[in-house]
Amino acid sequence: MDKLKYFFAIFFLFVSLVSTVALGRPLPRKSVPLSADLLIVGGTVVTMGEDRRVIDNGAVAIKGGKIVAVGKRVEIAKQYRAKETINATGKAVIPGLINTHTHVPMSLFRGIADDLDLQEWLTKYIFPAEAKNVDEPFVRAGTRLGLAEMIRGGTTTYCDMYYFEDAIADETKKAGMRGVLGETIIDFPVPDNKTWEAGLAYTERFIKKWRNDPLIVPAVAPHAPYTVSQDHLLQARDLSNRLKAPLVFHLAEANTETEFIQQKYQGMRPIEFVEKIGFFNDRTITAHVIQANEAELDLLKKHDVGVGHCPQSNMKLAAGVAPVPMMLKKGMRVGLGTDGAASNNDLSMWEEMDTAAKLHKLNSGDPKALSAEQAFAMATIGGANALHMEKTIGSIEAGKLADIVIVDLDSLNQTPLYNIYSHLVYATKANDVRTVIINGRVVMLNRRLLTLNESAIKRDANAYRTKIIKSLSK
Numbered sequence: 001m002d003k004l005k006y007f008f009a010i011f012f013l014f015v016s017l018v019s020t021v022a023l024g025r026p027l028p029r030k031s032v033p034l035s036a037d038l039l040i041v042g043g044t045v046v047t048m049g050e051d052r053r054v055i056d057n058g059a060v061a062i063k064g065g066k067i068v069a070v071g072k073r074v075e076i077a078k079q080y081r082a083k084e085t086i087n088a089t090g091k092a093v094i095p096g097l098i099n100t101h102t103h104v105p106m107s108l109f110r111g112i113a114d115d116l117d118l119q120e121w122l123t124k125y126i127f128p129a130e131a132k133n134v135d136e137p138f139v140r141a142g143t144r145l146g147l148a149e150m151i152r153g154g155t156t157t158y159c160d161m162y163y164f165e166d167a168i169a170d171e172t173k174k175a176g177m178r179g180v181l182g183e184t185i186i187d188f189p190v191p192d193n194k195t196w197e198a199g200l201a202y203t204e205r206f207i208k209k210w211r212n213d214p215l216i217v218p219a220v221a222p223h224a225p226y227t228v229s230q231d232h233l234l235q236a237r238d239l240s241n242r243l244k245a246p247l248v249f250h251l252a253e254a255n256t257e258t259e260f261i262q263q264k265y266q267g268m269r270p271i272e273f274v275e276k277i278g279f280f281n282d283r284t285i286t287a288h289v290i291q292a293n294e295a296e297l298d299l300l301k302k303h304d305v306g307v308g309h310c311p312q313s314n315m316k317l318a319a320g321v322a323p324v325p326m327m328l329k330k331g332m333r334v335g336l337g338t339d340g341a342a343s344n345n346d347l348s349m350w351e352e353m354d355t356a357a358k359l360h361k362l363n364s365g366d367p368k369a370l371s372a373e374q375a376f377a378m379a380t381i382g383g384a385n386a387l388h389m390e391k392t393i394g395s396i397e398a399g400k401l402a403d404i405v406i407v408d409l410d411s412l413n414q415t416p417l418y419n420i421y422s423h424l425v426y427a428t429k430a431n432d433v434r435t436v437i438i439n440g441r442v443v444m445l446n447r448r449l450l451t452l453n454e455s456a457i458k459r460d461a462n463a464y465r466t467k468i469i470k471s472l473s474k
């Protein structure tokens with residue numbers, strides 16, 4: 001046996017020597033393929049990288065929760081072998097959508113009261129319904145409902161502010177979803193914390209518990225300038241600075257807010273006021289920013305503040321139109337958000353893209369005011385910018401976290417296809433999302449949720465409906 005091995009070794013050496021001499025180079029050796037956990041092959045890869053590369057018949061290799069290679073299918077297939085392969089031929093492969101503003105448990109209040117002005121809606125319906133129903137089990141059930149809806153619609157990261165946010169983080173992690181999550185702190189008693197101090201202490205514990213988690217980014221979330229005093233706003237900012245946590249905040253949402261702040265703080269408008277007191281840091285993420293003139297946008301830009309634009313919620317409550325085209329012109333960090341499902345009434349980022357593109361055309365009288373490509377960017381890399389996470393998410397590029405969505409392109413509402421951005425923004429619906437990958441893990445495959453039990457979620461939500469109706473009739 002040993003002799004035989006020896007013979008073959010000598011023979012191989014001889015052959016390679018001869019071939020080297022004869023051909024001037026060693027025998028070609030088969031290159032060893034690199035290993036990946038998951039390959040997505042085929043389909044149109046819409047990268048949303050800076051060069052906006054769109055790759056027909058592309059491929060993406062994923063390893064250890066990260067994207068390791070993106071390119072043409074022929075190249076990637078040659079270089080990589082993976083345990084699992086998903087064929088995306090005929091589909092779009094896009095960065096996971098980023099919802100920059102939600103109150104996810106409010107999904108259980110979807111449609112509880114519509115077509116009212118903000119004050120009546122809040123004081124007659126939302127506040128009483130919250131006071132009578134919101135506890136930890138409610139928050140968990142509502143979060144699971146919202147997560148299932150978001151994953152089904154291709155959202156892979158969301159930025160939330162509500163109560164019992166620790167339970168929201170727990171449900172989010174279990175579902176394999178990525179979240180920037182902030183406990184809402186406010187100057188009046190809420191379901192979990194009865195004082196400002198208790199809310200602030202809860203937030204500190206919450207952040208320390210979750211800050212090293214691969215999916216959860218815990219945040220400080222003072223509610224708004226009209227519901228949190230000047231001192232408390234600064235305390236929230238200090239906590240954000242000390243723990244290096246994002247600072248999530250509603251800002252400049254309504255006329256009534258502007259009037260209130262002007263009366264309370266010597267005529268200053270909301271953005272002017274919070275800037276003057278030194279509230280902004282470079283981790284600030286705001287929602288709405290409707291009541292903003294050009295000088296105020298410059299202040300937001302100066303402090304690198306992120307903005308979550310929520311067109312459908314703003315339209316439904318007739319709150320006004322945020323100056324988004326101007327924000328984009330200034331190169332600000334702007335993403336899209338749905339807001340809570342009680343004021344929308346869904347968590348579909350597809351509808352937000354479509355609405356944003358159309359709202360700003362109508363509002364400006366200029367059909368070029370916001371293009372399909374710009375709207376799609378706001379739902380992906382722009383959302384990552386708004387959350388200050390553009391280095392890790394928002395595009396399909398090597399080195400980024402593997403948050404990827406595969407979308408059908410052949411449903412009736414999508415046929416025929418001419419331009420991929422127009423198609424994604426104006427024709428595609430949440431139902432067209434087929435497969436969702438978050439942090440390299442497949443959480444929905446061929447429309448089947450793998451981390452959430454859809455029938456149990458619906459059963460729980462319907463049980464809460466009965467309970468909520470009863471609580472409001474008392």
Ligand SMILES: [Zn+2]
Binds near residue numbers: 102103340
């Ligand atoms: Zn909100």
